[in-house]
Amino acid sequence: MTEVPEVGHEVQTETTHEHTLYAEPIFEIGHFEVTNSLFTSWIALFVILVLGVSFRASLKTVPGKLQNIIEMAVEYFLGIFDAVTGSRERSVKFAPFVLAFFFLILVNNWLGIIPGVGSIGKNIVEDGHEIFVPFLRGGTADLNTTLALASLAVVASHIFGVVAVGAWTYLNKFINIKAFLEIPKKVLKDPSILLVNPIKAFVGLVEIIGEVAKVASLSFRLFGNIFAGEVLLASMSAIMAFAIPIPFLFLEVIVGLIQALIFAILVLIYVSISTSAEEH
Numbered sequence: 001m002t003e004v005p006e007v008g009h010e011v012q013t014e015t016t017h018e019h020t021l022y023a024e025p026i027f028e029i030g031h032f033e034v035t036n037s038l039f040t041s042w043i044a045l046f047v048i049l050v051l052g053v054s055f056r057a058s059l060k061t062v063p064g065k066l067q068n069i070i071e072m073a074v075e076y077f078l079g080i081f082d083a084v085t086g087s088r089e090r091s092v093k094f095a096p097f098v099l100a101f102f103f104l105i106l107v108n109n110w111l112g113i114i115p116g117v118g119s120i121g122k123n124i125v126e127d128g129h130e131i132f133v134p135f136l137r138g139g140t141a142d143l144n145t146t147l148a149l150a151s152l153a154v155v156a157s158h159i160f161g162v163v164a165v166g167a168w169t170y171l172n173k174f175i176n177i178k179a180f181l182e183i184p185k186k187v188l189k190d191p192s193i194l195l196v197n198p199i200k201a202f203v204g205l206v207e208i209i210g211e212v213a214k215v216a217s218l219s220f221r222l223f224g225n226i227f228a229g230e231v232l233l234a235s236m237s238a239i240m241a242f243a244i245p246i247p248f249l250f251l252e253v254i255v256g257l258i259q260a261l262i263f264a265i266l267v268l269i270y271v272s273i274s275t276s277a278e279e280h
Contacts, residue, residue, distance in 0.1 A: 023142040024133045026122075036134055037142035040117070044107040044139060084265065085272050094271050101153060102264035105140055105222065109256030112138020112230055113249060140259075141227045143219065150218035153267045154211060161274030170274075174208050176201040218266060225259050 023035035055070065063071060077099065081091035111117060117136040124131055139145045161170045171177070229252045236248050 023137060023144065026133065026135055035142070035144075036137040037139045037145055040111055040136045041104075041108060041139035041145060043136075044104060044111055047107055047111075048103055080265070081268055084268050090272065090275075094268055097156065097271070098264050098268045101149065101267055102260050105149070105263055106257060106260035108139035108145070109226055109260060110253065111136070112141055112226060113233060113252045113256070138226055138230060140222055141230050143223045146219040146223040147215070149222075149263075150215045153218065153263075154214050154270065157267070157270040157274040158211075160271050164275035172204070174204045174211075176204045214270060218263060222259055222263055225255060229255055 023037035025033040026036050026039060027034050055067075058067070060067065074095075078088065078091050078095060081095060081098070082088055085091045085094065117134070117138065120135055122133055122135070124133055158170070161173075229248075233248055233252060
């Protein structure tokens, strides 16, 4: 026999809170849904903008301590970039683009582990269950954000490549039309071209697959490491709210820095390869 709740008695619901792979919507602007990860990314952009404008306004001919530290950091990054590009000129050229990814990802990674992010939110009722939805969630803990960043980086590398070596040369890296056009001209002198040039064209198709793999590699590596770190911190906090999570918190600070640096270096490698006129 099913018991019917008496009138006037509230039905007790249990609030659940789990880390979902998808970002939860928190409000709407017109018909546009703003998720908690997107909102956090906006905060990260605002923080970077404020810090950048403030530093630009405080630049002096005779640098102070803070300016000296930042200039040393920039010089250190350029030294790392030189090992990839092979020249300081190319490093300086690509640095603004690459460092934009680094700082955006770094701030997003660190915002995700600030106390209160992921734990302050609202309860909503869904399918008869009360679910907790946080107002903020680390932007890079959302696969949509990392996919967007990776896609932007790969597409931009192709644009750099077209500008650097020309549209025709760059297109033949993927669809080797030039290899087929050479066959009638050189087949009498070198019959082996009938075998070699189709292989060159096939290598171009492999390059296309490689470009798709770049997007998957960049996005899933960053998302997996940051999302796993947030789940780990939440699990440790559930065991003991203060003492246990502290070592893992410092570990996530380091992981956030390393992941931002790895992403930036890989973007620099892709851009550097795309802008090289050398045939591979």
